[in-house]
Structure formats: C-alpha cells, structure tokens
Amino acid sequence: MKTLLRICALLYFICTVTSYEDTKACLTKKYTANSCSKVFCAPWQRCVDGRCICKLPYQCPKNITFSVCTEKKKVFANYCQLKSAECTNSIFRFSSEAPCPETFNLSFLKNEQGKKSGIIKVKVPALSSSSLLCSSGWTTKEANVACKQLGYNQGADSSAEQTFILPEAEKKTTDCLSVKCRGLETSLAECLLHKKTEIEDKRAGVVCYQDTRECLDNEFSCVNGKCIPSKKSCDGENDCGDLSDELCCTHCNGSFHCKSNTCIPNRYRCNSETDCIGGEDEAFCEEKNEDKTSKPIDGRSEKPQEKELEEEHIAVNRDMDEERRLAQSFIPTLTCGVRPQLHTRRKRIIGGELAVKNQFPWQVAIKDGNALNCGGIYIGGCWVLTAAHCVRANQPQKYRIMLELLNLVHHDQDIDSYPVKTVKVHEFYNPDTYENDIALLEVINIHKKPECMQYDNNLVAACVPWSPYQFMPGDRCVVSGWGRQEGLAKVFHLKYGHVFLMENCSSVYKERFLDKMECAGTYDGSIDACKGDSGGPLVCFDINNVAYVWGIVSWGENCGVAGYPGVYTKVAKYHEWISRIVGRSLISKYNT
Ligand SMILES: *[C@@H]1O[C@H](CO)[C@@H](O)[C@H](O)[C@H]1NC(C)=O
Ligand SMILES: *[C@@H]1O[C@H](CO)[C@@H](O)[C@H](O)[C@H]1NC(C)=O
Ligand SMILES: *[C@@H]1O[C@H](CO)[C@@H](O)[C@H](O)[C@H]1NC(C)=O
Numbered sequence: 001m002k003t004l005l006r007i008c009a010l011l012y013f014i015c016t017v018t019s020y021e022d023t024k025a026c027l028t029k030k031y032t033a034n035s036c037s038k039v040f041c042a043p044w045q046r047c048v049d050g051r052c053i054c055k056l057p058y059q060c061p062k063n064i065t066f067s068v069c070t071e072k073k074k075v076f077a078n079y080c081q082l083k084s085a086e087c088t089n090s091i092f093r094f095s096s097e098a099p100c101p102e103t104f105n106l107s108f109l110k111n112e113q114g115k116k117s118g119i120i121k122v123k124v125p126a127l128s129s130s131s132l133l134c135s136s137g138w139t140t141k142e143a144n145v146a147c148k149q150l151g152y153n154q155g156a157d158s159s160a161e162q163t164f165i166l167p168e169a170e171k172k173t174t175d176c177l178s179v180k181c182r183g184l185e186t187s188l189a190e191c192l193l194h195k196k197t198e199i200e201d202k203r204a205g206v207v208c209y210q211d212t213r214e215c216l217d218n219e220f221s222c223v224n225g226k227c228i229p230s231k232k233s234c235d236g237e238n239d240c241g242d243l244s245d246e247l248c249c250t251h252c253n254g255s256f257h258c259k260s261n262t263c264i265p266n267r268y269r270c271n272s273e274t275d276c277i278g279g280e281d282e283a284f285c286e287e288k289n290e291d292k293t294s295k296p297i298d299g300r301s302e303k304p305q306e307k308e309l310e311e312e313h314i315a316v317n318r319d320m321d322e323e324r325r326l327a328q329s330f331i332p333t334l335t336c337g338v339r340p341q342l343h344t345r346r347k348r349i350i351g352g353e354l355a356v357k358n359q360f361p362w363q364v365a366i367k368d369g370n371a372l373n374c375g376g377i378y379i380g381g382c383w384v385l386t387a388a389h390c391v392r393a394n395q396p397q398k399y400r401i402m403l404e405l406l407n408l409v410h411h412d413q414d415i416d417s418y419p420v421k422t423v424k425v426h427e428f429y430n431p432d433t434y435e436n437d438i439a440l441l442e443v444i445n446i447h448k449k450p451e452c453m454q455y456d457n458n459l460v461a462a463c464v465p466w467s468p469y470q471f472m473p474g475d476r477c478v479v480s481g482w483g484r485q486e487g488l489a490k491v492f493h494l495k496y497g498h499v500f501l502m503e504n505c506s507s508v509y510k511e512r513f514l515d516k517m518e519c520a521g522t523y524d525g526s527i528d529a530c531k532g533d534s535g536g537p538l539v540c541f542d543i544n545n546v547a548y549v550w551g552i553v554s555w556g557e558n559c560g561v562a563g564y565p566g567v568y569t570k571v572a573k574y575h576e577w578i579s580r581i582v583g584r585s586l587i588s589k590y591n592t
C-alpha cells in the first residue's frame with residue numbers, strides 16, 4: 001500500500017447526508033462565540049484546540065492607545081489587557097477611559113431585590129447625573145449585554161419586548177442615551193453611547209431570562225440554556241447572547257451566510273473586518289462599493305441628512321469596538337499559501353495535468369534511500385508534513401527532502417535537498433486501519449537561517465487549517481504528486497488534478513472510514529483527477545486564493561473504479577498535534 005500510487009475515476013458517489021442531519025450534528029458540538037472553528041477569537045484570546053482561550057495581559061499587542069479603568073478603578077495600559085484580565089476574573093469589568101474618578105453604573109430605574117425586568121438607567125462618568133436609554137435602536141443584543149451586566153448570564157428574553165412606557169414622573173425628560181453594542185460585551189460601558197432626545201414615551205429596559213426549562217418545538221435551544229423563538233435563529237443577530245443561534249446554519253434569513261455555515265449581519269459585509277473564517281464577507285468589496293456609487297440620485301440624497309443627524313448626537317464615551325478592532329489589527333498574521341505569479345502556459349495531458357514551476361511551491365518529494373515513493377508538504381520552518389505510512393520514526397538518516405522537483409528524471413543537478421533530522425509519526429497511527437496517517441519530518445537547518453528550508457529558493461509554506469469548517473463538501477480542491485498510472489509507463493513529471501470534497505464517506509467505506517479522514521473525488525468520473533502519490537498534498541484555496549493543506553494522500557480502495565473516492569488524512573483535525581510539535585506560532589495564521 002505504501003508505494004501504491006493511485007488513480008481514481010469516479011462516475012458517481014453518494015452523498016446523502018441532508019442539511020438537516022448536518023445541522024443536527026453541528027448543534028451537538030455546542031458552538032459558541034468562543035469556538036474558533038466557527039468564529040475568530042477576540043484579540044485578547046487565542047485559538048487552542050477549537051476554543052478561544054484567554055491570553056495573559058502581556059501577550060496583548062504592545063501598541064498603547066489609551067489606558068482604561070475597571071469598575072473597581074483598577075487601571076490597565078489598554079483595553080486588550082483589561083479584557084484579558086477580565087477573561088479570567090470578572091471583577092475586572094470595563095468602566096471607562098482613564099483616569100477614573102467615577103465609574104460606570106447600570107441599574108433598574110426602580111431598583112428592587114431580585115428584579116429581572118423594567119426600565120434601566122446608567123450613570124456614565126462623563127455625565128453628572130444618570131440617564132435613561134433611548135428605545136430606538138435598542139435590540140435584543142443590547143438587552144443581552146445589559147442583562148449579563150446585571151448578573152443574568154443567559155441575557156435577555158428574546159421573545160419579550162425590551163422597551164417600556166415611561167412612568168408619569170419621567171415623561172417630561174426627552175433626553176436619553178442611544179446605545180449601540182456588538183452583542184458580546186460584558187458591560188454597556190463598552191457599547192457606544194450617544195446623547196439624543198426621544199419624544200416617544202418609551203425607553204429601553206430589559207426582560208432578563210432566567211430559566212432552565214426544556215425548549216418547546218418552535219424554540220431554538222441556546223448553548224447557555226436559554227430558549228429563543230426558532231425564527232430568530234440563523235438571522236445574523238445574536239439572540240442567544242452566546243452566539244450559539246448563528247453557528248449551525250445552512251441558510252441565513254435576511255443575513256449573510258458564511259461558507260462555514262454561520263450567519264453574520266449584513267452590516268458586517270465589507271466593513272473591513274473579517275468575520276467569516278474563510279474571509280467571504282470581505283471579498284469582492286470593490287464591486288459592492290461601485291454598486292453604491294452608481295445608485296440613483298434619490299437614493300443618495302438621504303445620506304447627508306443621516307450624517308447631519310449623527311453629528312448632532314454627542315458620544316459620551318470612547319468607541320471601544322474601534323479599540324477592539326485596532327488591537328486585532330496589531331496582531332501579526334502569518335503569511336503562507338500565497339504563490340508567486342504563474343506565467344507558463346499549461347499543457348493538458350491524459351490522466352492529469354502537468355504542473356508548471358511555482359504552481360505547487362509547497363510540494364516536496366521524500367527520498368527514501370534511492371527510492372522516491374512519497375510526496376510531502378512544506379508547512380514552514382524546517383518542517384514537512386507527510387503520511388505516517390511513508391516513513392519510519394527511527395531512521396531519519398535514510399530520508400532526504402527534495403525541493404523544486406518538477407521532473408524526476410530531468411531535474412537540475414543543483415536541486416535543493418535536505419537531510420532529515422527528526423521523524424515524528426503520530427503516536428496513534430495504526431498501520432492496519434490507516435487511522436492517524438500523519439507524520440512530520442524536520443530537516444537539518446543546513447543554512448543555519450531562521451527561514452530554514454525557505455532560504456534562497458521558491459519554496460512556499462502551505463497554510464495549516466485550524467477548523468474543519470474552512471472547506472466544505474462540494475468544494476473543489478487540488479491534489480498533486482508524481483502519481484504513476486497502473487499499466488502505463490512511469491510518470492516522472494509532477495501532476496495535479498481537481499477533486500471535490502465529499503460528505504462523510506461511510507456509505508462507501510463503511511467502518512473503515514474514520515472520523516479524522518476525508519474523502520475527495522470527481523463528480524464526472526474524469527480519469528485525470530484524484531491522482532497523486534502517498535503523503536502528498538490535497539490543497540484547497542480560500543476566497544483570497546490562499547492555499548491550505550486540507551488533506552494528505554492516505555489510502556483508497558478499488559482505485560480507478562467508479563464510486564470509490566480517495567481517502568485523505570484530514571489535516572484540520574490535527575492542528576493541535578502539529579502545533580505541539582512544530583510550535584504554535586509557526587502555523588497559526590491568526591490568533592497567535
Ligand atoms: C503600532 O502599530 C503600527 C501599525 O501596525 C506599527 O506601524 C507601529 O510600529 C506599532 N507601534 C508599536 C510601538 O508597536
Ligand atoms: C449603582 O447604582 C445603584 C442604584 O442607583 C446603587 O445602589 C449602587 O450603589 C451604585 N453602585 C456604584 C458602584 O455606584
Ligand atoms: C425571517 O425573518 C423575519 C423577520 O426578519 C421573520 O418574520 C420570518 O419569520 C423569518 N423567516 C424564517 C423562515 O425564519
């Protein structure tokens with residue numbers, strides 16, 4: 001099996017898992033705003049094993065903007081540091097920009113013991129007296145923040161009206177503060193507050209949710225235990241308060257659908273902050289902006305008026321969402337998976353296409369003595385990813401890593417090759433079942449440069465995926481290798497073919513298809529796809545054309561027979577394992 005080079009031709013395959021079952025399986029995972037396989041972590045967190053974990057304050061970006069105070073008047077150098085401290089201890093709740101002679105206070109207008117609902121008021125440090133909150137623009141997400149601040153961890157009851165008629169005594173005051181939250185804040189002090197007047201006799205309040213009942217059939221069950229009306233799930237708005245109602249959605253109602261099956265509000269589209277983990281919400285934004293400018297005149301004439309109104313309203317606190325975004329922008333991101341421009345024309349041949357120089361700049365070959373049977377994928381530093389069945393752990397000196405090898409016979413003599421220092425085979429690799437068919441090779445840093453293998457050549461690291469939702473069934477990806485066709489002459493040139501990711505392959509391979517495997521093949525049965533040698537890469541490109549090593553060529557049955565797709569090691573499921581060996585910062589594209 002190890003040296004078996006594979007060709008697959010698939011006429012059809014069955015992928016019968018309905019979106020309903022998909023959603024059900026997703027919901028059992030109990031994803032929340034802290035699940036980084038679905039959303040990006042806040043700048044004061046990092047992504048570890050699918051969860052957003054608090055950073056230590058010193059790990060925040062060092063860029064100081066302004067210092068801030070907690071409700072207990074403790075001063076932090078910046079917002080990120082305060083939030084990372086609050087992450088582990090809730091007493092460090094944000095109050096205001098420093099200095100802090102006074103603190104932010106939220107209470108009910110009529111305060112009583114154990115009160116859960118009613119009009120609320122805030123005392124903002126910048127204002128001498130407390131203020132009521134305007135009813136306009138007050139939505140469930142603001143009410144959720146207020147309830148959480150008042151100690152109701154499930155947030156607001158999203159089936160209840162969150163505004164109330166003013167008592168007679170208060171009706172003469174038209175002043176109020178309008179509130180705009182993102183929905184994941186822990187205090188209204190972090191939301192943007194503007195002075196406004198409101199003639200209406202209603203003001204913002206809360207009906208906080210505190211219940212442990214079972215949800216009804218027409219309700220969605222939030223991870224925090226709250227029940228919300230079903231029609232409020234998958235609408236882009238965080239009704240649950242923990243975001244769990246927006247994270248398992250094959251369709252989105254009146255909102256933007258991220259490929260990872262999450263819904264985000266339409267206002268997050270083209271707002272210069274990436275919200276979909278695949279970046280779709282910030283793609284093709286030039287086109288969208290062009291649309292805007294080409295709007296008819298009467299559509300535009302509303303704008304100046306809106307602007308004028310906005311200016312009248314005076315902000316009474318700093319925009320902490322802006323601060324959050326700034327902190328995020330200071331966090332370095334890893335560059336990987338970006339190819340140099342390709343110029344050469346491609347030549348199509350039967351059974352795959354010949355790769356051109358720089359087309360797969362992460363592809364390497366693993367030389368085992370004099371034999372060249374396996375491919376590998378460069379992932380950065382001195383590290384190459386391959387299949388466990390390609391290597392043996394105790395004999396690193398047998399292997400050499402070959403770079404820039406397009407043609408196995410007519411290659412340049414000065415081709416780069418590196419001796420191997422360490423071989424790390426997965427501890428639970430099972431050669432009988434091909435479970436955990438993954439291994440890492442570390443080469444000797446012969447140039448003694450931090451770039452290691454990337455020194456003085458065109459090698460590019462493929463990005464390592466961190467979430468199994470970055471690419472989905474039906475996505476078209478590329479497999480490459482020096483695959484040999486059975487019964488035909490040896491193929492010496494690096495080839496590639498397009499394949500489609502498939503749903504759960506249990507229907508084809510029964511119990512041999514395991515959790516951390518992925519199937520990929522072609523719908524039309526063309527013979528040129530699903531070709532590659534063991535250990536080589538199945539690479540998927542995101543919307544910005546960044547390459548991720550999605551799979552490692554592992555095994556397949558009845559290769560070349562319709563209906564039997566190739567099976568790959570699903571790399572996203574091994575992000576932690578790889579991180580542990582090569583170091584988190586080498587492969588963490590975000591949230592390092
Ligand atoms: C702050 O961030 C900016 C933009 O990334 C950068 O140019 C600048 O060097 C940073 N300053 C410090 C002190 O880190
Ligand atoms: C906040 O306001 C409530 C009600 O007005 C009051 O009882 C409480 O002492 C205030 N807390 C602080 C820290 O000022
Ligand atoms: C979609 O959202 C609207 C409100 O925005 C709601 O009235 C409608 O019932 C929702 N549709 C579904 C299918 O949930």
Ligand SMILES: *[C@@H]1O[C@H](CO)[C@@H](O)[C@H](O)[C@H]1NC(C)=O
Pocket residue numbers: 504505506514515516
């Ligand atoms: C695939 O589907 C079967 C049932 O159809 C299920 O038992 C199994 O857990 C699924 N496997 C994966 C990896 O989702």
